[in-house]
Amino acid sequence: MVIDSPVTVGQTVPMTSHRPVRRLLAAAFVLLATACAPAAQPSAAPVAGSSCGPEQLATRTPGTLTVGTDQPVYPPWYIDDDPASGRGFESAVAYAIAGELGYVREDVAWTRVPFNAAIQPGPKAYDLNLTEFSITEERRQAVDFSRPYYDVKQAVVALEGAPVAAATSLAGLKDARIGTQIGTTSYDAVVNQVGPTTQPSVFNTNDDAKLALTNGQVDAIVVDLPTAFYITSAELPNATIVGQLPLGNGVPEQFGAVLDKSSPLTTCVSEAVDRLRSAGVLAGLEREWLATGGDAPELR
Numbered sequence: 001m002v003i004d005s006p007v008t009v010g011q012t013v014p015m016t017s018h019r020p021v022r023r024l025l026a027a028a029f030v031l032l033a034t035a036c037a038p039a040a041q042p043s044a045a046p047v048a049g050s051s052c053g054p055e056q057l058a059t060r061t062p063g064t065l066t067v068g069t070d071q072p073v074y075p076p077w078y079i080d081d082d083p084a085s086g087r088g089f090e091s092a093v094a095y096a097i098a099g100e101l102g103y104v105r106e107d108v109a110w111t112r113v114p115f116n117a118a119i120q121p122g123p124k125a126y127d128l129n130l131t132e133f134s135i136t137e138e139r140r141q142a143v144d145f146s147r148p149y150y151d152v153k154q155a156v157v158a159l160e161g162a163p164v165a166a167a168t169s170l171a172g173l174k175d176a177r178i179g180t181q182i183g184t185t186s187y188d189a190v191v192n193q194v195g196p197t198t199q200p201s202v203f204n205t206n207d208d209a210k211l212a213l214t215n216g217q218v219d220a221i222v223v224d225l226p227t228a229f230y231i232t233s234a235e236l237p238n239a240t241i242v243g244q245l246p247l248g249n250g251v252p253e254q255f256g257a258v259l260d261k262s263s264p265l266t267t268c269v270s271e272a273v274d275r276l277r278s279a280g281v282l283a284g285l286e287r288e289w290l291a292t293g294g295d296a297p298e299l300r
Helices: 023-033 089-100 185-194 206-214 225-235 266-278 281-289
Strands: 065-069 108-112 143-145 150-152 154-159 178-181 201-203 220-224 239-244 253-255 258-260
Touching (some): 089 281, 154 185, 154 206, 178 185, 178 206, 185 220, 206 220, 206 225, 225 239
Parallel strands (some): 065 108, 178 201, 178 220
Antiparallel strands (some): 143 258, 154 220, 154 239
């Protein structure tokens, strides 16, 4: 990942009931993540009388909706690092939003933007961006968010047999060396919910964090729960989900589409997300692409 200031892999920065995931669940999840056909999407027809159709929206390219995401992107959010495929939860959500706004699939373009750069102040190379961006007040100072399309929890992943893998509480993580991807709310969750005695290590990508875990550079990594399910079922079969981190201040963490600050599209995209939720489309896409259930107790 390209970021605004260089970060060395593994560099530390200043801090501003346990069982393995069931293999049956893992097998089912892999089948979901490798499904060949994208979910059926709403027809490309904006609400009658709406000012949110392709002819009215001030997109970067008239008649085209440009969607941004990082590179690489990972399952279960995107499959095979191919956001345009419609496969993976966020790819499917992007096309569903586009359909609600009246754009056919051929009128959706994709662009790659580094995670940190996507939420910096200034003009954007996209109309909206879906890259597991949690909605925070700090980020709202620089960008707009749509209404949330997914509620997420953070989870701790460790190698089976490692001492930290037996942790049943936050106290069991205090002395652990924990890694996260830079610029993510996973890092914030480690600092605020765990408060480890060793400063968390930050990595440019989740791939770098997973490599550090397997190489013994860190004892555990923190990622969102669906990613944790995918890592432990399909990528690192010798890894396990230690548990979920509690919600900060009891407030759910939510993903939203990122738009330019004061974008004229924000209201329309939010309304599209609301309609998709009301129609059960978002819930259906969650069932299709995101693993649920399993043994991931909350650590307290």
